[in-house]
Amino acid sequence: MTNLERLKMEIKGIDFPVEELQVYLLENDLQHDAEYEPTSNTNKKNIYRTAVAILESIANNPRLMKNYKTEDVTTTHFHTNLLNQIDNLNRKIRNMVDDDLNTENDAKFIYLFK
Numbered sequence: 001m002t003n004l005e006r007l008k009m010e011i012k013g014i015d016f017p018v019e020e021l022q023v024y025l026l027e028n029d030l031q032h033d034a035e036y037e038p039t040s041n042t043n044k045k046n047i048y049r050t051a052v053a054i055l056e057s058i059a060n061n062p063r064l065m066k067n068y069k070t071e072d073v074t075t076t077h078f079h080t081n082l083l084n085q086i087d088n089l090n091r092k093i094r095n096m097v098d099d100d101l102n103t104e105n106d107a108k109f110i111y112l113f114k
Contacts, residue, residue: 003047004032010051014058024050042099052089055082 003025004018016024022032028050030043037043059082 001036003030003034003036006036006047011054024053041096045093045096048089048093055086
């Protein structure tokens, strides 16, 4: 599986041209055609960061920030739910340990700087 394929799994249902997805991946230090390494926390974090960047670009599109209504269903608070998903992904990224911080006993280092 390539990084591009893994990113598509993460943003399932969001349609972006492949060229744009490749740019997002490059901006997060990933090659689109490189092999995805599921055991690498750095690789996972960069995939999640790419997904956050894509969600943020959707959140910055004012045409999408409206309520949707079909015959039977009303979808409201799209922007709020999108921002909640961005926050959830950012929290997941912050809680992941970097590959270079792993030790023999898998101790986690926490930086208490503000």
